[in-house]
Amino acid sequence: MLKKILRRVALTLIVLFGVTIIAFVLVRLSPGDPAVQMLPATATEEQILNMRERMGLNEPYIIQYFMYLGNLLKGDLGFSFHFNMDCGALILARLINTAKITIIGVLIALIISIPLGMIAGIKRGTAVDTAATAFALCGQAMSPVWLCLLMILIFSVGLKWLPTQGVGTWKHMVMPSLCVGFSFCSLVTRMLRSSMIDVLQEEYITATRARGISKFVVYVKYAFKNAILPIVTISGAQLGLLLAGSMVIEQIFNWPGLGQLTVTAISSRDFQLVQSILVVVAIIMVLCNLLVDILYTFIDKRVSFN
Amino acid sequence: MKKRSLAFMVSIAMAATLMGCGGDDSASGGSAEEPKEVTLTIGSNADQPTSLDRFVNVGYGCDDLDYLIFDPLVNSDHQGTYTPGLATEWEVSEDYLTYTFTLRDGVKFTDGSEFTSADVAATFNRIMTDETLTDTGAWGNLESVETPDDQTAVMHLSAVMPTFYDELYRVPILCAAALETDPEGYFITPTGTGAFTVDSFDQLSGNTVLRRNDDWWGWKEMDQEKTNVEVINYQFIGEDTTRASALKAGDMDIVLQLSMDYKEDLESSGYKMIEVPSDTHIHVEYNCAKDALFNNKDLRIALSEAINREEIVNSILGGGEVATWPCPSSNLGYVDNGEGYKYDLEEAKKLVDASGYDGSEIDLIYTSSSFIRADEVAQAIQSMAEEIGLNIKLEPLEQATFTDRRSTGKFDLILGAFASTAGDTQTEVAVIIGFDVFGSNYMNADLTALCDQIRVCSDKEERTKLLEQVFQLEMDEMAPFSYLYSPVYVCANADNVENYHIFADGSGEYRFVQKN
Numbered sequence: 001m002l003k004k005i006l007r008r009v010a011l012t013l014i015v016l017f018g019v020t021i022i023a024f025v026l027v028r029l030s031p032g033d034p035a036v037q038m039l040p041a042t043a044t045e046e047q048i049l050n051m052r053e054r055m056g057l058n059e060p061y062i063i064q065y066f067m068y069l070g071n072l073l074k075g076d077l078g079f080s081f082h083f084n085m086d087c088g089a090l091i092l093a094r095l096i097n098t099a100k101i102t103i104i105g106v107l108i109a110l111i112i113s114i115p116l117g118m119i120a121g122i123k124r125g126t127a128v129d130t131a132a133t134a135f136a137l138c139g140q141a142m143s144p145v146w147l148c149l150l151m152i153l154i155f156s157v158g159l160k161w162l163p164t165q166g167v168g169t170w171k172h173m174v175m176p177s178l179c180v181g182f183s184f185c186s187l188v189t190r191m192l193r194s195s196m197i198d199v200l201q202e203e204y205i206t207a208t209r210a211r212g213i214s215k216f217v218v219y220v221k222y223a224f225k226n227a228i229l230p231i232v233t234i235s236g237a238q239l240g241l242l243l244a245g246s247m248v249i250e251q252i253f254n255w256p257g258l259g260q261l262t263v264t265a266i267s268s269r270d271f272q273l274v275q276s277i278l279v280v281v282a283i284i285m286v287l288c289n290l291l292v293d294i295l296y297t298f299i300d301k302r303v304s305f306n
Numbered sequence: 307m308k309k310r311s312l313a314f315m316v317s318i319a320m321a322a323t324l325m326g327c328g329g330d331d332s333a334s335g336g337s338a339e340e341p342k343e344v345t346l347t348i349g350s351n352a353d354q355p356t357s358l359d360r361f362v363n364v365g366y367g368c369d370d371l372d373y374l375i376f377d378p379l380v381n382s383d384h385q386g387t388y389t390p391g392l393a394t395e396w397e398v399s400e401d402y403l404t405y406t407f408t409l410r411d412g413v414k415f416t417d418g419s420e421f422t423s424a425d426v427a428a429t430f431n432r433i434m435t436d437e438t439l440t441d442t443g444a445w446g447n448l449e450s451v452e453t454p455d456d457q458t459a460v461m462h463l464s465a466v467m468p469t470f471y472d473e474l475y476r477v478p479i480l481c482a483a484a485l486e487t488d489p490e491g492y493f494i495t496p497t498g499t500g501a502f503t504v505d506s507f508d509q510l511s512g513n514t515v516l517r518r519n520d521d522w523w524g525w526k527e528m529d530q531e532k533t534n535v536e537v538i539n540y541q542f543i544g545e546d547t548t549r550a551s552a553l554k555a556g557d558m559d560i561v562l563q564l565s566m567d568y569k570e571d572l573e574s575s576g577y578k579m580i581e582v583p584s585d586t587h588i589h590v591e592y593n594c595a596k597d598a599l600f601n602n603k604d605l606r607i608a609l610s611e612a613i614n615r616e617e618i619v620n621s622i623l624g625g626g627e628v629a630t631w632p633c634p635s636s637n638l639g640y641v642d643n644g645e646g647y648k649y650d651l652e653e654a655k656k657l658v659d660a661s662g663y664d665g666s667e668i669d670l671i672y673t674s675s676s677f678i679r680a681d682e683v684a685q686a687i688q689s690m691a692e693e694i695g696l697n698i699k700l701e702p703l704e705q706a707t708f709t710d711r712r713s714t715g716k717f718d719l720i721l722g723a724f725a726s727t728a729g730d731t732q733t734e735v736a737v738i739i740g741f742d743v744f745g746s747n748y749m750n751a752d753l754t755a756l757c758d759q760i761r762v763c764s765d766k767e768e769r770t771k772l773l774e775q776v777f778q779l780e781m782d783e784m785a786p787f788s789y790l791y792s793p794v795y796v797c798a799n800a801d802n803v804e805n806y807h808i809f810a811d812g813s814g815e816y817r818f819v820q821k822n
Contacts, residue, residue, distance in 0.1 A: 030707075031707045033710060036713065037706050038440055040364055041724075042738065043440075047440075084356050093510055152547075157554045160556060164552040164555045165543055166513070252548055254511070254543045267705055
């Protein structure tokens with residue numbers, strides 16, 4: 001198992017190498033001079049040239065790339081000229097903020113969606129199933145912007161229970177976490193419902209019931225264990241995407257996360273920061289996929305790591 | 307039975323959680339008997355600063371914070387009147403190249419050290435020598451700072467600097483010793499002489515917590531009542547709706563730069579609205595290059611005459627100052643000529659017909675975020691231009707792409723904005739127009755000559771006359787800009803907040819604010 005994991009890590013490094021090339025090329029293909037972006041509109045030509053020199057933009061592209069790669073291999077993600085600080089520290093701080101609302105949001109989503117999806121699948125065709133499906137459809141159809149603003153209107157302006165925006169206390173995390181988890185909750189509810197319906201129609205389920213095993217044990221120990229596999233896959237992919245930062249939610253709640261940082265980095269043409277964010281996000285996605293693959297082998301013994 | 311017990315326990319848990327969420331915030335903050343600090347929370351939409359260094363961060367947000375933490379040599383009403391700050395007196399030589407300041411005695415920095423001329427020298431030497439600073443272009447003519455004694459600072463210029471005082475009040479005086487000890491960390495928790503000190507500055511969000519400095523010299527020397535606010539919490543919130551909601555939720559006391567959309571709702575909810583005419587003006591810039599469409603003066607005039615400025619200000623913005631001259635009415639060089647920009651569709655159509663315009667697409671580029679309602683204003687211009695037969699294609703661009711297109715001349719028209727400093731249009735005329743920084747390619751020998759004269763003219767009266775001539779020429783030639791309007795800054799505050807002031811450049815005076 002360990003050997004297999006190590007082989008996966010090695011393959012991952014090749015993928016990440018490709019990501020660094022793509023990130024490097026993409027940011028340089030976009031229009032706009034980073035040096036001009038850093039300076040006021042009235043900057044002179046000399047000031048622009050000096051800034052380009054400071055940012056290392058006067059070097060040939062190949063030199064710029066290998067300098068960046070060399071630093072990356074030493075764990076140095078570069079320097080953000082816009083924020084005037086080390087990219088690594090900046091990304092880490094923002095990632096932690098995004099991770100807070102993502103993990104809480106996903107946990108809440110799973111706590112709600114798993115029982116809901118299970119019950120909807122078990123009680124197919126009943127009022128519970130209809131309500132769960134309606135909830136899932138609403139969640140998927142609802143615009144995150146609308147949801148965020150609605151929550152602010154109700155919980156901050158109306159009830160004055162929660163702060164409108166920013167960071168500080170646990171109360172600041174509630175609304176952003178709920179917004180992050182909401183559409184994920186809907187997705188999992190629908191998928192688990194479909195999955196449960198499929199599994200419950202299998203012959204081995206009928207056989208377990210025929211042996212006198214209670215419904216609760218059948219649903220939880222036998223049906224759910226098989227129905228959960230697609231949920232594990234989707235959760236891994238979604239977790240990676242959510243950790244990359246929800247720009248809309250972070251903007252509305254003024255939550256200083258990775259999504260907000262990405263938008264600022266791109267608009268200010270902070271090359272090193274954009275490249276480093278892309279690399280970090282790629283690492284996150286790869287790790288999430290790896291985690292999913294490992295979990296699979298524990299949930300379903302028939303599945304090997306390969 | 308087991309299921310019912312489980313359901314009951316879950317219900318109790320949820321009820322307990324809801325009870326914990328609810329209730330007044332004040333009840334959750336410790337003993338009800340302890341007197342609470344008077345805290346003022348300000349929500350700004352300025353660009354979030356990455357440090358408290360004015361010369362690295364552009365925007366009124368950093369200006370607001372620096373006015374609270376530091377003092378400049380002179381204070382200003384941001385409209386050309388200067389009063390003593392850290393300097394009590396000053397004189398200028400006849401050639402406008404030497405400025406001598408007598409410094410205020412008995413002023414201390416928040417670390418207890420005395421303020422002396424060495425701090426003035428260190429501040430300006432940094433501006434002259436530190437190449438990492440990005441907003442020091444205005445001080446290009448500063449040659450040296452002499453300190454004959456602790457209470458005197460003499461600044462020498464290599465060439466006249468007409469906007470000397472306008473730029474001087476924007477220079478916060480730093481503590482030389484603290485800066486030398488910790489140059490990296492100085493602008494995270496700076497040491498200043500100002501009315502407030504920095505409790506914390508969050509580099510991730512720009513949010514700053516300031517605490518009143520009871521030893522500030524200004525509480526006695528300046529003719530205003532000391533603020534009763536002990537803590538100022540200055541936050542950067544880009545989203546308009548979030549800022550307005552934060553005010554209504556009681557999370558904010560003052561919110562800055564809202565659009566007029568929020569006025570009715572907030573006023574009816576009991577909040578005070580402040581409308582401040584700004585120093586910003588919105589304009590259409592023409593690409594006047596030799597082979598460009600708008601090298602043709604008739605077409606420039608035609609487009610200008612097709613734009614109904616009043617309609618834009620009233621219907622789209624809900625308020626503002628319609629441009630009648632190439633600068634806002636409060637700015638230096640303004641002339642009320644009684645005519646303003648003509649609106650005449652019939653004449654405009656005739657000019658288009660006479661120009662030989664073939665109906666080809668005209669690219670109008672702009673950024674949606676550069677000013678409020680930019681998209682709607684652009685669409686209005688497109689629609690109005692269509693009435694006279696001009697085929698405008700709108701291209702909203704993000705900032706970096708917009709800057710790139712403008713600097714490389716890849717546009718026919720630009721919808722843009724520019725703000726003067728302290729009501730002085732010097733920079734716009736001498737630099738933007740004089741050096742054609744915005745790439746209009748407009749060539750006019752008379753205009754260039756006037757701009758050259760303005761650049762070296764320090765006498766305010768003479769400069770005013772020259773500016774008036776430049777603006778008249780701009781009106782006659784309708785180049786390089788055709789001005790549309792000056793927006794109004796709309797700010798709102800809770801009804802228990804008073805005695806603060808918003809200036810036309812968007813920055814504010816909060817040192818003497820009262821919160822009842």
